[in-house]
Amino acid sequence: MSVVVLGIESSCDETGVALVRTRDGGVPGLLAQALHTQAAMHADYGGVVPELASRDHIRRVLPLTGQVLEQAGLTSSGIDVVAYTRGPGLAGALLVGAGVACALGAALAKPVLGVHHLEGHLLSPFLSADPPEFPFVALLVSGGHTQLMRVDGVGRYTLLGETIDDAAGEAFDKSAKLLGLGYPGGPALARLAEYGDDSAYKLPRPLLHSGDLDFSFAGLKTAVLTQARRLESAPCELMRADLAASTQAAIVDVLVKKSLAALARTGLERLVVAGGVGANARLREQLGAACAAQGVRVHYPEFDLCTDNGAMIALAAAMRIQAGAEAPRADYAFDVKPRWPLDQLATA
Ligand code: KG4
Numbered sequence: 001m002s003v004v005v006l007g008i009e010s011s012c013d014e015t016g017v018a019l020v021r022t023r024d025g026g027v028p029g030l031l032a033q034a035l036h037t038q039a040a041m042h043a044d045y046g047g048v049v050p051e052l053a054s055r056d057h058i059r060r061v062l063p064l065t066g067q068v069l070e071q072a073g074l075t076s077s078g079i080d081v082v083a084y085t086r087g088p089g090l091a092g093a094l095l096v097g098a099g100v101a102c103a104l105g106a107a108l109a110k111p112v113l114g115v116h117h118l119e120g121h122l123l124s125p126f127l128s129a130d131p132p133e134f135p136f137v138a139l140l141v142s143g144g145h146t147q148l149m150r151v152d153g154v155g156r157y158t159l160l161g162e163t164i165d166d167a168a169g170e171a172f173d174k175s176a177k178l179l180g181l182g183y184p185g186g187p188a189l190a191r192l193a194e195y196g197d198d199s200a201y202k203l204p205r206p207l208l209h210s211g212d213l214d215f216s217f218a219g220l221k222t223a224v225l226t227q228a229r230r231l232e233s234a235p236c237e238l239m240r241a242d243l244a245a246s247t248q249a250a251i252v253d254v255l256v257k258k259s260l261a262a263l264a265r266t267g268l269e270r271l272v273v274a275g276g277v278g279a280n281a282r283l284r285e286q287l288g289a290a291c292a293a294q295g296v297r298v299h300y301p302e303f304d305l306c307t308d309n310g311a312m313i314a315l316a317a318a319m320r321i322q323a324g325a326e327a328p329r330a331d332y333a334f335d336v337k338p339r340w341p342l343d344q345l346a347t348a
């Protein structure tokens, strides 16, 4: 019997709503999705303002829900389960999604399921044209997280390594800010980097040879700051592009080398890349070449599902239900978990 899941994502600055339907013996299928990004609203402040984010989620979530129902040709009575992002993320923003999901569930007399945001990212490539198979190594690279995980199945995640300071997305965003680029900085830095020489600046690649699978990007940010200050005193557009290209190269280099080390250590031959930084063209190019040379298959989410969205939340809920990992609940006693390590999913 198939189950229709409505998924609501509101952990940060994107309101995402989607509908998926489970399929017997197969990956759930996406019926409809809608997204509102708050990037323009936060751009004036140079970063996400949590209170503004929460208020905007409240404005968007129900109209977006109406949109996906219409797209899918369903009415609210066609929803079997309401899923929402339970964490990690901004507490107030998470509470909007959780509150709305539980209110909808209670009104429709349908159960709800709280989903881990990173599990959503991790499973999002299952909605792509080239879905992976378990087991695989996952490189999770978002604005808040940089982790390598071993994934043996739904809910079976082992942390292999993670950042000890800044996340890869944060390194992109902070460097972009130092280069005078707007928020969100990752895509802007990547665009500027296209015009630059990636070997113009020798930037540090921290922990590259540490022998473990951990990351550190704080030192890179300091090095970029030093060079950006020099550029301020003698502005040069070409050198700015060179610095952007060199920064991107340093981040990508570390991500590629550590991913290959994780594959070698686990003996696995499949890599899944998820999270916003997974949209980076240079990362895709370098990983593609390095993995092809090792006979490793790389899987990505579709481009529009790399950054935050409702489809990955609906999908993760549907896959958890299908795998028998978790049953949706009808007590509507929602709580959110702003800090929630993925490897503690089972004990939450
Ligand atoms: O997964 P995501 O949408 O949100 C979090 O859960 O954090 O990731 C957002 C991050 C931001 O740091 C953004 O700058 C980065 O992903 N990002 C990129 C690109 N697109 C998004 N970084 C580098 N290159 C890109 N093309």
Ligand code: ZN
Pocket (backbone or CB within 6 Å): 117, 121, 142, 143, 275, 276, 307, 308
């Ligand atoms: Zn995310």
